[in-house]
Amino acid sequence: MWDPTLGQFQPGYPAQMNDLQFINAPVILDVTGDGMAEVLQSSAMYDLQGYGAAGLPADGFPKLTGGWSVASAGAGDLDGDGTLELALSTREGNLFLWSTAGATCQSVEWPKNGHDLHNSGNYATDADRPGPIFDVTIERVGDEIVVRFTGSGDDGTCGSAAGYRITAGDVVVDAPAGATEVRLPAATLPAGTVVSVQGIDDVGNIGFAGTAVLGAATTPSAPVVRVVPVVPAGPAATPPRRTLPATGGDPAGALPLLLLGLAVAGRSAIRRVTSAQRASPCSPRGVVATPRNGS
Ligand SMILES: [Ca+2]
Ligand SMILES: [Ca+2]
Ligand SMILES: [Ca+2]
Numbered sequence: 001m002w003d004p005t006l007g008q009f010q011p012g013y014p015a016q017m018n019d020l021q022f023i024n025a026p027v028i029l030d031v032t033g034d035g036m037a038e039v040l041q042s043s044a045m046y047d048l049q050g051y052g053a054a055g056l057p058a059d060g061f062p063k064l065t066g067g068w069s070v071a072s073a074g075a076g077d078l079d080g081d082g083t084l085e086l087a088l089s090t091r092e093g094n095l096f097l098w099s100t101a102g103a104t105c106q107s108v109e110w111p112k113n114g115h116d117l118h119n120s121g122n123y124a125t126d127a128d129r130p131g132p133i134f135d136v137t138i139e140r141v142g143d144e145i146v147v148r149f150t151g152s153g154d155d156g157t158c159g160s161a162a163g164y165r166i167t168a169g170d171v172v173v174d175a176p177a178g179a180t181e182v183r184l185p186a187a188t189l190p191a192g193t194v195v196s197v198q199g200i201d202d203v204g205n206i207g208f209a210g211t212a213v214l215g216a217a218t219t220p221s222a223p224v225v226r227v228v229p230v231v232p233a234g235p236a237a238t239p240p241r242r243t244l245p246a247t248g249g250d251p252a253g254a255l256p257l258l259l260l261g262l263a264v265a266g267r268s269a270i271r272r273v274t275s276a277q278r279a280s281p282c283s284p285r286g287v288v289a290t291p292r293n294g295s
Contacts, residue, residue, distance in 0.1 A: 001013040001014075001015075001039065001051075001055075009135050010054075010055075011054050011055075012051075012053070012054030012056065013051075013055045014053025014055075015039075015049075015055035016040060016055075017045075017049060017208065018044075018045030018047060018049070019041050019043045019044040019068070020043060020044040021041055021042070021043050021044075021161050022044060022070050023069050023070045023071070024041070024042055024069060024070060024113065025041075025072050025113045026039050026040060026041045026072070026110070026114070027039075027040045027041075027072055027073050027074075027075065027111055027112055028040070028108075028109040028110040028111075029084070029102060029106065029108040029109060029110070029111050029260045030102040030103070030108075031050065031058065031060075031075070031084065031086060031100040031101070031102040032058055032059050032060070032100070032101055032102065032107050033074050033100070033101030033102055033103065035106075036052070036053075037108075037109045037261075038050045038051060038052050038058040038061075039051045039052075040061075040073050040086070042065075042069035042071070042072065042073060042088055043068065043069065043183065044068035044069070044070060044234070046060060046063065046064060046065050046066050046067055046090075047063060047064050047065060048061070048063040048069070048073055048086070048088050048096075049061060049062045049063040050062065050063075052232040055156075058133055060100075061204050063088070063096070063098055064096065065088065065090050065094065065095070065096055066090070066094075067091055067092040067094055068090060068091055069088055069089065069091065070091055071088065071089050071113075072112060072113035073086050073087065073088045074087045074088070074111075074112050075087075075100075075102070075108075075111050077089070077104035078097070078215055081105050082103065083099065083100060083101060083102060083103060083104060084100045084102040084104055084106075085097055085098065085099055085100065086098045086100055087164070088230065103288045104156075104157070104158065104228070105153075105155075105157070105158035105159070109123075110123070115130070116202075116274070121242075125205045126201065126202070126205065127154070127200070127205070128155035128156055128158075128201075128202060128205070129155075129156075129205035129206060129207045129208070130153055130154060130155075130156070130161040130198070130199025130201050130206075130207030130208075131152045131153045131156040131157040131199065131207060131208065132152065132204065132206070132207065132208035132209070132210055133149050133150065133151070133152050133164075133198070133199065133208075133209070133210030134150070134210055135148075135149060135150050135198045136148070136149045136195065136196070136197050136210040136211060136212040137149070137212060138195055138212045138214055140186055140214075141236070142182075142186075143185065143187065144183045144184065144186055145168070145183070145184045145185070145187060145189050145195075145197055145214065146181060146182075146183050147166055147168070147182045147184065147197065147212075148180060148181045148212060149180060149181075149197045150180065151177075151178065151179070151180065151199065152199035152207055153199070154199075154201040154202060155201070160176060160177060160178075161199030161200060161201055161207065162177050162200055162201055162202040163175060163176050163177055163179070163199075164176075164177040164182075164197055164198065164199055164200065165198045165199045165200055165206060166182045166184075166195065166196070166197050167195070167196045167198075167209075168184055168189055168193050168194070168195040168196075169188070169189060169190075169193045169194075170188075171184055171188055171189070173176030174200070179270055183230075189214055190214075190263070190294035191214055191215055192213065192214065193214040194212075194213055194214075195211065195212050195213070195214060196209040196210065196211045197209065197210050197211075200211075208249070234286075
């Protein structure tokens with residue numbers, strides 16, 4: 001882990017791995033639930049290592065697999081309980097899945113190989129589109145069709161979408177952040193029209209659609225809705241991205257190595273990347289794990 005403000009490794013790094021790390025790369029995010037990121041790296045020695053402050057093992061690590069890995073770990077909230085799961089495959093074809101205490105809606109540093117779902121390799125890329133909208137309803141009120149929905153997150157279920165796109169046949173309407181209702185002229189929408197609602201995030205990613213089908217209303221204000229959820233519901237929205245301190249681990253256990261590292265470095269204090277530096281597009285990002293063999 002390299003500190004670009006000092007031009008040297010942070011104390012305790014490079015951390016020692018058991019064996020070759022082939023094709024894979026570290027992923028960096030909080031898996032212990034303390035709000036500070038860990039560096040996770042699998043190897044050919046049947047394990048997934050997790051390092052925190054001063055290069056010390058994170059709580060609950062290493063994870064043992066009994067086979068060597070040629071892939072980076074992946075993280076996501078598979079069961080929608082608000083905490084992340086970690087997934088890792090081995091060369092033999094076994095797929096492992098571990099529960100973690102890391103929050104689903106955290107400010108992840110480098111959550112996967114290639115950083116994001118676009119594999120941009122760019123710390124600043126937001127490739128997480130808004131989560132699905134589950135409760136689209138349609139009501140015919142006089143000469144209008146009223147479309148109602150509950151908003152979605154900006155990154156999946158996390159945060160708040162920057163706006164919404166409502167599509168009904170050939171009619172497309174963009175609604176602002178916080179919108180929960182849009183009115184469309186009924187005359188342009190025959191029975192059977194599919195109405196979809198999608199969140200749009202602050203960089204233009206368009207989310208999963210929630211849909212409803214316009215029925216043949218016989219009385220004003222009567223519900224004429226068939227709701228079609230797209231995917232199962234996720235957890236409630238939580239804090240925004242990019243606020244996570246660089247590294248975690250056990251501060252008490254890390255202290256001796258930390259002091260040793262400082263003495264070696266001849267410096268009086270560790271400097272972390274500041275918030276301002278993180279915000280700069282030209283500044284180096286939080287942490288970089290460097291394998292022992294330099295590969
Ligand atoms: Ca942590
Ligand atoms: Ca989970
Ligand atoms: Ca997003």
